[in-house]
Amino acid sequence: MSADKNKGACCNDHHHCSAGNSAAGHEHRSDSHHSHEMKLLPVMGAEEAVAVADLSRAAVYRIVGMDCSSCAKSLEKHMKSLAAVQNVVVNFSTGKMQIVQEGLSDEAIVSEVSKAGYAASPLARGKSSKAEAKDSMGTRLAAISGVLLALGFLGSFTSLPELLLTVCYALSMIIGGYRPARSAFYAIKSGSLDMNVLMTVAAIGAALIGEWLEGATVVWLFAIGNWLQTNSIEKTRDSIRTLMDLAPAEAWVKKGESMVRLPVEDVGVGDIIVVKPGEKVPLDGEILFGTSSINQAPITGESIPVDKQPGDTVFAGSVNESGSLEVKVTRLVEDTAIAKIIHLVEEAQEKKAPTQAFVDKFAAWYTPIVLVLALLVIVFPPLFGWGTWGEWFYKGLELLVVACPCALVISTPVAIVSAIGNAARNGVLIKGGAFLEKAGAINAIAFDKTGTLTQGKPQVSQMLAAPGKEDEVLAIARTIEEHSRHPIAQAILTYAGERKIAPLAGEDFGVIVGKGAEAKIGGESYYAGKPALFEEMGISLAAWSEQIASLQNEGNTIVMVGTSQSILGLIAVSDTIRDISVGAISKLKAAGIQESIMLTGDNAGTAAKVASQAGVSRYFAELLPEDKVAAIQKLQQEGKTVAMVGDGINDAPALATADLGIAMGGAGTDAAMETADVVLMADNLEKLPHTVNISRKALQIIQQNIWFSIVIKLLALVLIFPGWLTLWLAVLSDTGAALIVILNSMRLLRMKS
Incomplete structure (x- = not known):
């Protein structure tokens, strides 16, 4: 849907369902647009709002090595302890750190991040890229630690001196545990209590009571678990960044009668570029000469190529399948539709869902409670003669390991990142975890008629x-x-x-x-x-x-x-019904949507016929602009969780009133991208069923992850006291559970539309 079309529809809509586009209706929409933004304000406190304002001038760094949100908090606290740092926000979901500071070079910041146990690399502001920072040192240390552990273990079956075996185990612990121990030191220094602290204490405790094999096994399993978790999480993070690779790095630019190959960064608005058959479009623009069939699935998710002619818009990353085109560039490389998609999706992945916020609060209480319980287990039973100090010290160490809530705290964010990334690759922008959860909970969808269910022409x-x-x-x-x-x-x-x-x-x-x-x-x-x-x-x-x-x-x-x-x-x-609309509504019913509703300003006779053709279960006819809002409110009063689907401009009051606002045609309008909770990049409903399905699947996987994590923790706690749980088994249960949660969440990346 072009911007002109939206603008026009916004000016004088006086005949039927989009009647809200009169001058008065336009004023109403403006107010409603603000009310839509107000829906987001309660989740942001005053301090958080100031922080966001401060971050407008922040430098951005990619962080590698974080495998749960406690890592992000520890790094954040460490960086805040530096005098030169004014503000810093580390986000686990996207693996990015935003920092406002004075006087520190990139090298100094990378060094400070390294002290906390992670690898960092600077990113150009507003751009996305794959992980430049590599953590090869951590991989090598884990490998050497594993070799030494294996030598010690195999040597125990021979006549080698006990001292030599202990040296092997000790070296394995020192080499494999160096980085976690260093991270633990800086975490304690900054007042954090993360898994590095707990694992380091457990390993040292094992050494103190002479359990060298168990101590070395704990360190190595922890290192391997971290490596597997980090690499798996990076795959989910990179799932959206790969979109950037869709647009070519260079373009053929017309200079007089000749053509010059230039980097897309050097091409300006108004330049004429030539796109040959079979090539990808390098920048957003308007066709001046030529006709072709364009596959724009990477942007809009549309399954069928679209015929384009002079005057039509083309998007960077789409594929020119047939004729040669001359295109006037309308957006710089950083402003293209695909760049905005990536930027908005990464912002969405940083926003916590209600479930994630709850789990983080739970984890914040769980860890210190279990830590105190571990200290009590170490001290009180032997004081009352219920066993030896060594026996209860060992049980206390096991409790320390069980105190790491890694699997629990990553149960939600990895699923959300995976689901939002999958949706983006299918032409759907979900603006945050809260909206993903809401999309999974809706049971009624209201559609504007003109341009949504119908062709709009x-x-x-x-x-x-x-x-x-x-x-x-x-x-x-x-x-x-x-x-x-x-x-x-x-x-x-x-x-x-x-x-x-x-x-x-x-x-x-x-x-x-x-x-x-x-x-x-x-x-x-x-x-x-x-x-x-x-x-x-x-x-x-x-x-x-x-x-x-x-x-x-x-x-x-x-x-x-x-x-x-x-x-x-x-x-x-x-107006004629879109075939895609009929199919989409049928699929929505199959997905479990209980009621589909059409809102229109048309008379009841016309509305009844269109509703019958589209397959909607209910309609509201002869609606004035404010009546659409009243219709949404009526549905909500009936106990329904309602999504409203419109074009993002004409239906702003209803989009803002609904529990979930879904805009169509986002690829052509900046306003649609900015105002709605969910944006269908194509100008049709083709991907709406996939949006509902992946949202519901995400909720299901989040619940599976949370219950699995809790059950594993409870099982480990129960097995400690009869003495059935060993220290290395406790570590394996923690890192193994985290890995299973991540792999379960990654199933969302492969979910087909």
Whole structure:
């Protein structure tokens, strides 16, 4: 959906369901747009709002090595302890750190991050890339530690001296545990209590009581578990960054009669680029010359290539399948649709879902409680003679390991990152974890009719007037509608143009909100609009009632033309249902959506026919702009969780009122990307069922992850006291559970639409 189309639809929508686009309706939408933004404010406190403002000038770094959110918190606290750092935010989901500081070089920041146990590399502001920072040192240390552990273990079956075996185990612990121990030191220094602290204490404790094999096994399993978790999580993070690779790095730029190959960063707005058959479009632009079939699935998710001609928009990353094109660049490389998709998705992945926020709070209490319990287990039982100090010290160490809530705290964010990444690759922008959860919970979807369920390009199907007066009535109608960009007005203008009927000299053009429009022609006022408009002026419709009823029953929208004394003629306009809409609604029912609702300003007869053709279960007809909001509220009062689907501009009040606002045609409009909770990049409903399915699957996987993590922890706690749990088994249960949770979440990446 082009920006012009939206703009036009926004100006003079006076005939039917999009009636809210009059001047008054436009003002209403502006207010509602603010109310839509206000929905997001309660989750941001005053301090957080200040932090966001401070981060507007932040440098961005990629961080490698974080495998749960406690890592991010520890790194954040460590960086905040530096005098030069004014503000810092580390996000586990995206693996990024934003920092505002004075006086520190990139090298100094990378060094400080390294002290905390992670690898870092600077990123250009606002751009995305794959992981430049590599953690090869951690991999080598884990490998050497494993070799030494294996030598010691195999040597225990020979006659090698015990001292030599202990040395092997000790070296394995020192080499494999060096980085976790260093991270633990800086975590304690900054007041954090993360898994590095707990594992380091457990390993040292094992050494103190002479359990060298167990201590070395704990360190090695922890290192291997971290390596596997980190690499798995990086795959989920890179799932969206790979979108950037879709757009070519260079473009053929036309310079006079010749062409020059230039990096896309050096191409400016207004430059002419040439896209040959089979090549990818390097930048967003408008076709000047040539026609072709364009596969824009990477941007919009549309399964069928779209035919393009001069005047049409093309997007960076789409594939030119046939003819050669000359394209005028309309956006710089950092402003293309695909760049905005990646930026918005990464922002969305950073926003915590309600479930994630709850789990993080739970984990924040769980770890210190279990830590205190571990200290009590070490001290009190032997004091009362219920066993030896060594025995209870060992059980306390096991409790320390069990105190790491890694699997629990990553149960939600990895699933959310995977689901949002999958949706983005299928042409759907989900603006955050909260909206993903909401999309999975909706049980009713309301659709705007025009341009959503229908093509949005109505055509004149019939015209009735006194014999010989057709051209005169059509000229009057064209004059009144000349200043409107509404689809119905455009249909009348097209019809008049095809018949070469010129407009008359008009003045005092006006809009009658939700009912029609007027203009003064030759000193007399003429009107075009709904039959109800003329009834309100006291004009009898008896002579036209039979034709009106017949045409409305056939699904036509009626535009009457006349003066304040009489009706001169009637124009019937109809819109066609999109085949994709019918299929999408059918799939939504199969996905478990209980009710689909159509909202329209059309009369009840037209609404009933369109609703029947589209397959919706319910409709609201003859709606004024504010009535759409009332219809959404009525559905909510019935106990339904309601999503509203519109074009992102015309339906802003209803989108803001609904539990979930879904905008269509986001690839062509910045406003749609910014205002809605979920954006369908294509100008159709093709990917809406996938959005619902992946949201529900994500909720299901999050619940599986949480329950699995809790059950494993409880099982480990129960097995400690009978002495059935060993220290290395406790580590294995922790890292193994975390890895299983990650792999379970990654199933969302492979979910097909």
